[in-house]
Amino acid sequence: MSNDVQMNDAGAEKRDDWVKITSSDGYSFLVKRSVAAISGTLKNMLSEDSSFREAIANTCPISERAAVVEKVCEYMSFKAYYEGPGSKEGVDVNEFTERIPPEVALELLLAADYLEV
Secondary structure, three states: OOOOEEOOOOOOOOHHHEEEEEOOOOOEEEEEHHHHOOOHHHHHHOOOOOOOHHHHHOEEEOOOOHHHHHHHHHHHHHHHHHHOOOOOOOOOOHHHHOOOOHHHHHHHHHHHHHHOO
16 A cells, blocks of 8 residues: 555656645645546546646646645545455454544545545
8 A cells, every 4th residue: 555655756667657646735745546546536637538737747736735635645545455456354444534633534524525535
């Protein structure tokens, strides 16, 4: 799961495999394109069939603060890992929900609704 979200440039990785998600306060998160595609909104923004600015630049701005965007990226990575191929042992939902601070819960809910995750 730690290979799905990265805070800095991957260097040797092919640039198209990674997408930059930026928060409203200037923080950037590099996420694999397959992880970003979990979000319906990000998937549409990054569609190769579109001429959206986000698709051309491989960068998606999200109008939320970094703490919220980080948790959204974490969740998308969590979901991609556990929905992926191969059998995973039972997942304790509390494993993820315990890492959500109460002060960002409402903002996270609104962001998740907007991003369709």
